[in-house]
Structure formats: C-alpha cells, structure tokens
Amino acid sequence: MPVAADDAARAAGVNAGEPLRSPLFAGIVERLRSADRPVVLDLGPARSRTIELLQPRRARLYVADLPASLADPTGEAAAARFEAMLPPAVDERPLDVVLCWDLWNYLSLPELGALMARVEARCRAGTLVHALFMYTHRQLPASPSVYLPCEDGRLECLASTTALRPAPRYSSEQLSDAMPGFRMEKALLLHSGMQELLLERRR
Amino acid sequence: MFEFGKKGSQSEGEQMQERASTMARETPSAPGQTERGASRGGNGGAVIGRSIHIEGDVRGEEDLFIDGHVQGTVTLKSHALTIGSQGRVQANLYAKSVRVEGRVEGDLYGAERVVITASAQVTGNVMSPRVSLEDGARFKGSIDMDPEALQPVFGTGRGAGSAADTVAAGKAQSTSTATTKPSA
Numbered sequence: 001m002p003v004a005a006d007d008a009a010r011a012a013g014v015n016a017g018e019p020l021r022s023p024l025f026a027g028i029v030e031r032l033r034s035a036d037r038p039v040v041l042d043l044g045p046a047r048s049r050t051i052e053l054l055q056p057r058r059a060r061l062y063v064a065d066l067p068a069s070l071a072d073p074t075g076e077a078a079a080a081r082f083e084a085m086l087p088p089a090v091d092e093r094p095l096d097v098v099l100c101w102d103l104w105n106y107l108s109l110p111e112l113g114a115l116m117a118r119v120e121a122r123c124r125a126g127t128l129v130h131a132l133f134m135y136t137h138r139q140l141p142a143s144p145s146v147y148l149p150c151e152d153g154r155l156e157c158l159a160s161t162t163a164l165r166p167a168p169r170y171s172s173e174q175l176s177d178a179m180p181g182f183r184m185e186k187a188l189l190l191h192s193g194m195q196e197l198l199l200e201r202r203r
Numbered sequence: 204m205f206e207f208g209k210k211g212s213q214s215e216g217e218q219m220q221e222r223a224s225t226m227a228r229e230t231p232s233a234p235g236q237t238e239r240g241a242s243r244g245g246n247g248g249a250v251i252g253r254s255i256h257i258e259g260d261v262r263g264e265e266d267l268f269i270d271g272h273v274q275g276t277v278t279l280k281s282h283a284l285t286i287g288s289q290g291r292v293q294a295n296l297y298a299k300s301v302r303v304e305g306r307v308e309g310d311l312y313g314a315e316r317v318v319i320t321a322s323a324q325v326t327g328n329v330m331s332p333r334v335s336l337e338d339g340a341r342f343k344g345s346i347d348m349d350p351e352a353l354q355p356v357f358g359t360g361r362g363a364g365s366a367a368d369t370v371a372a373g374k375a376q377s378t379s380t381a382t383t384k385p386s387a
Contacts, residue, residue, distance in 0.1 A: 037349050045341075045342075046319075046336050046340060046341075046342035046346075047336075047338055048335065048336050048337060048338050051334055051335070051336055051346060051348075054348065055333070055334065055348050057348075058348055058349040058350070058351075059348055059349075060345055060346070060347045060348070060349065061345065061346045061348070062344070062345045062346075063342050063343060063344060063345070063346065064343065065341070065342065065343050068341065068343075087328075087343055087344050087345055090328060090345050090347070
C-alpha cells in the first residue's frame with residue numbers, strides 16, 4: 001500500500017527537503033578539497049552536484065549507477081554480475097574514495113561481500129569508503145534514494161519511491177565479516193536514525 | 204560542402220556524402236525540434252539526420268549535429284559536436300565541445316567542455332576540463348576532469364587537432380570514412 005512521501009522520507013531517516021547532516025561525509029569532502037586529482041567511485045547514479053564538487057579537484061569520477069543495474073537482474077552469480085556492473089578501470093590509478101550512499105541496505109550479505117571484493121581489488125591501502133546504513137528504523141524506501149552532496153558536506157536525500165521495504169539492519173560484525181578487506185574507521189548514528197559509516201581499506 | 208567516401212574511392216564517397224547531406228537537411232526533426240534542427244543544418248553547421256546511418260570515421264571542420272546513427276569515430280577540429288535526442292552513436296567522439304542529448308556508447312573527449320543533458324544515455328568515459336551533467340541523465344563510466352589528461356589527446360593547444368586525429372585513427376577499425384569540410 002503506498003505511503004505518503006513524508007513517511008518514506010522519515011523511513012529513510014531524513015526530513016524531506018532538509019539536507020542531512022553527515023559529519024563523516026563532510027570529512028571526506030574536506031579531504032577531497034586538499035586532494036589533487038583524486039579518484040572517486042560513485043556506486044550511485046551520476047549527479048550534477050557530485051561532479052560540481054569534484055571538478056575543481058581535477059578528479060576522476062567513476063560512476064557505476066548500480067541501482068539501475070540491480071533493477072535489471074541477469075541471473076548471473078553475484079560476483080560476475082558486480083564485475084560487469086562496475087565501470088572498467090581507465091588505468092592503474094587506484095581509488096581514493098568510494099561513495100556507497102544507501103546501497104548496502106538493498107543487498108544481501110553475500111551480494112555485499114561480492115560487490116566490495118570487486119571494489120577492494122581497485123583500492124589502495126587507506127582508500128576510504130562511505131556508506132549510509134539504516135540502523136534505527138525497521139523500514140526504508142523500497143529502492144535506493146538519491147543523495148545530492150552539498151558544498152558544506154551535508155547530503156540532500158530524495159526518496160525515489162514512496163513504497164517501503166524492511167531494512168536489513170545488519171550488525172557491525174556481519175558487515176565486517178562480509179568485507180574483510182575493509183576496517184570500520186568510524187560509525188555515527190545520525191539524529192535521523194541512519195548510521196553513517198566510514199571504512200578504510202586495510203593496509 | 205560535405206565529402207563522404209569509402210576508403211580508396213573518393214569520388215563515390217563524395218556522391219555518398221552529397222546524398223547524405225541532402226537527406227540530413229531534409230530529414231524532419233522530432234516534434235518540437237524542427238526549428239532547431241533546421242537552423243543548425245542551414246546556418247549552424249552540418250547535420251546527420253535521423254534516417255542516416257554511417258559506419259566509419261566522420262571528420263570535419265565545422266559544427267556537427269548528429270540525429271542519426273553513427274558507428275566508428277567522430278573527430279571535429281576545434282568545433283562543436285551535438286548528439287541530438289534521436290542520435291544513436293557507437294563511437295569515440297573528439298571535439299572542442301560535445302553535447303549529448305541522445306545515446307552514446309563510446310568515449311567522449313571535449314577539449315573545452317562536455318555537456319550531458321537529462322535525456323542522454325551515455326556508456327563510456329568522458330574526458331574534459333569542464334563537464335556538466337543534468338540530473339536524470341543515464342551515465343555509466345568515468346569522468347576525468349583533469350585538463351592535463353587531455354594533452355596526449357588534443358596536444359598542448361587543447362584544440363581538437365592532429366593528436367586527436369592520431370588517436371582516432373589508431374582506434375578506428377572502420378570500413379569507410381566520412382569527411383566534412385566547410386563549404387567553398
């Protein structure tokens with residue numbers, strides 16, 4: 001049964017129209033400001049604000065648009081699917097930052113492990129991974145939301161649907177087990193109930 | 204005047220190009236785009252119309268609007284390239300500026316700028332110092348915003364010049380070529 005947009009937004013852990021305060025993402029933005037030619041992988045769809053944020057840094061931005069690919073299942077095994085879903089590397093330069101947005105909420109643990117193993121292969125020691133994971137609420141929008149980064153590091157969230165689905169709410173141990181190549185650096189429970197995660201590729 | 208030609212058959216190519224040029228200008232544009240398409244063909248540069256299908260290299264020294272199908276490589280020296288909303292391109296694109304409203308599978312090299320509009324679907328890599336992408340566009344690939352990365356492609360002058368030709372020629376494995384030249 002459809003729900004009101006406000007309910008979906010609340011379920012996503014945000015207030016509609018009000019950018020989400022996300023200190024860990026703001027920290028990544030700060031690091032990117034001082035970076036020269038950073039390499040960023042965005043697992044979500046291409047967004048103008050992400051490009052505007054990175055343009056002055058002379059960055060390379062890989063856009064995977066996984067939500068679109070996941071909506072079109074091929075029946076292949078997860079590892080093969082995710083390999084095909086990630087944009088091919090242009091050269092040997094490793095990733096500096098990986099932006100996952102809320103995508104992890106929509107993957108099973110085996111899928112999450114398969115995806116992050118493919119991502120890990122393109123990282124260097126110290127590569128940062130940012131993700132938003134539902135922690136408090138039992139439901140969230142039925143498909144990944146769109147996140148628009150603000151210049152000050154906040155995130156504007158646009159729920160892509162008013163339909164809801166159960167939130168997986170994996171424990172930190174489950175997440176760590178699924179991604180052994182990454183170490184949980186920081187986790188913040190945002191006022192909205194969304195948990196903001198910052199991981200680092202192990203050295 | 205346009206010049207299209209299969210490799211080793213220039214006169215035949217000229218005739219093909221002539222026909223293509225005429226057809227392109229006579230091809231009706233999508234609803235709501237008739238005026239713009241016509242003006243581009245008449246005053247703003249060359250047009251590859253919706254019914255035209257080209258396999259091979261397209262080179263030119265004037266602005267080009269593609270609303271048809273192109274497979275191969277498109278190289279414009281110091282000019283603007285637009286892929287219209289009906290355009291279906293499987294090619295690497297080299298131009299001073301590239302604007303995509305339709306579908307592209309291939310790499311886009313914009314010496315000055317690349318614009319991907321909301322209606323566009325792009326699979327490939329973009330390389331340009333200035334990239335703008337309207338929300339709603341479907342994009343998968345990489346966007347390289349480092350001007351220095353373009354130097355091997357366009358040379359230090361950043362105009363779509365001989366280096367771009369070299370790269371394009373090296374990548375193209377096409378069976379025919381199509382060349383545009385300014386009207387005499």
